[in-house]
Amino acid sequence: MYLFDTEGKKYLDLLSGIGVNSLGHNHPRITKVIRDQAGKLLHTSNLYYHEYQGKLARKLVEVSGMDRAFFCNSGAEATEGCLKIARGHGRKISPEKYEIISLENSFHGRTFGALSVTGQPKYRADFEPLLPGVKFVARNDEAGLEAAFSERTCGVIFEGIQGEGGILPVSERFFHLARKLCDRYDAILIHDGIQCGVGRPGAYFSYQLLKEPVLPDVVAFAKPISCGLPMGGILMRDRAAAAIAPGMHGTTFGGGPLVCRVALEFFDVLEELQPQMARVGEYFREELRGLQKKFGFVKEVRGAGLMIGVELDIAGKTMVTDGIERGLLFNCTHDTVLRFLPAYILKEKHVDKAVGILKKIFAKY
Numbered sequence: 315m316y317l318f319d320t321e322g323k324k325y326l327d328l329l330s331g332i333g334v335n336s337l338g339h340n341h342p343r344i345t346k347v348i349r350d351q352a353g354k355l356l357h358t359s360n361l362y363y364h365e366y367q368g369k370l371a372r373k374l375v376e377v378s379g380m381d382r383a384f385f386c387n388s389g390a391e392a393t394e395g396c397l398k399i400a401r402g403h404g405r406k407i408s409p410e411k412y413e414i415i416s417l418e419n420s421f422h423g424r425t426f427g428a429l430s431v432t433g434q435p436k437y438r439a440d441f442e443p444l445l446p447g448v449k450f451v452a453r454n455d456e457a458g459l460e461a462a463f464s465e466r467t468c469g470v471i472f473e474g475i476q477g478e479g480g481i482l483p484v485s486e487r488f489f490h491l492a493r494k495l496c497d498r499y500d501a502i503l504i505h506d507g508i509q510c511g512v513g514r515p516g517a518y519f520s521y522q523l524l525k526e527p528v529l530p531d532v533v534a535f536a537k538p539i540s541c542g543l544p545m546g547g548i549l550m551r552d553r554a555a556a557a558i559a560p561g562m563h564g565t566t567f568g569g570g571p572l573v574c575r576v577a578l579e580f581f582d583v584l585e586e587l588q589p590q591m592a593r594v595g596e597y598f599r600e601e602l603r604g605l606q607k608k609f610g611f612v613k614e615v616r617g618a619g620l621m622i623g624v625e626l627d628i629a630g631k632t633m634v635t636d637g638i639e640r641g642l643l644f645n646c647t648h649d650t651v652l653r654f655l656p657a658y659i660l661k662e663k664h665v666d667k668a669v670g671i672l673k674k675i676f677a678k679y
């Protein structure tokens with residue numbers, strides 16, 4: 315759970331490389347498989363079989379409810395592939411069926427396709443014009459979603475819990491409506507689980523947290539899956555996979571033996587950690603709610619599992635630097651939301667330490 319800087323100062327890390335170092339730093343099981351695999355085989359390309367990719371694909375489809383998996387190297391690359399699946403699906407029906415619906419305040423990555431569906435002007439403005447045919451609706455605006463849909467819609471993309479946007483969940487009703495409209499208009503429902511997935515929200519993916527779970531057609535994942543090594547991917551149902559024939563999509567580095575083996579080890583450890591993650595996540599939110607009672611500028615504590623946001627009435631940026639000085643790492647998104655994405659090995663004792671530091675930081679405001 316700890317990082318050390320060049321002077322040897324120790325930091326409790328509650329951001330984990332923006333949700334990436336899922337088992338913390340130097341986890342003995344991860345270090346061991348990396349060392350072992352480094353001495354055997356690092357890369358084969360997708361022209362040749364290796365023993366870990368198929369096993370990992372099977373694991374992922376089992377835990378997600380999808381049928382197929384494609385591996386790439388980052389979140390943005392996963393988003394790009396998702397958009398190609400939606401476009402490919404639409405194109406098979408009509409050349410006019412190319413529109414994609416996304417949400418305001420969303421974040422899907424910094425490549426051109428991903429930026430085109432990212433609903434925040436500050437990321438887009440310097441690079442416009444972006445992809446045509448993208449409509450944005452407000453999160454949980456059911457009437458807006460219905461109005462944006464037409465026969466031209468080939469796909470809808472959203473995060474189950476907006477991460478960079480401030481730890482804001484999509485409602486159960488909105489999720490179900492999106493599913494219904496995708497079925498009605500023969501469009502692809504894409505779930506961006508890059509930040510709110512692979513165990514972080516207290517389920518494998520946030521759509522599994524709904525009272526009546528909904529299955530998307532396509533699920534993007536990245537960040538925590540390979541414990542700090544770059545890996546992303548796309549899970550899809552057969553209906554969506556049918557849009558992509560051999561040769562239509564690919565990547566050189568995706569799904570290599572090192573990252574796949576590490577991800578398999580990660581899943582083994584994750585299964586052991588799940589009860590602890592649920593307990594400690596709840597404890598963390600409760601302790602933060604305790605701070606909310608003491609400090610009037612804390613508006614809301616929200617999130618799921620180990621994806622936690624604290625919304626303030628005031629700017630949070632200086633609290634982040636204050637945290638660094640006091641040996642606690644977290645960040646601030648959207649100016650006023652303190653964001654915590656700790657490693658899955660978080661324990662109550664780490665929460666106690668963090669909340670003690672936060673109390674001292676808050677007392678200055």
Ligand SMILES: Cc1ncc(COP(=O)(O)O)c(C=O)c1O
Nearest residue numbers: 388389390421422423477508509
């Ligand atoms: C929800 C979401 N989608 C996509 C991305 C882009 O991922 P990457 O930075 O690996 O390209 C991020 C990164 O923060 C994200 O949070």
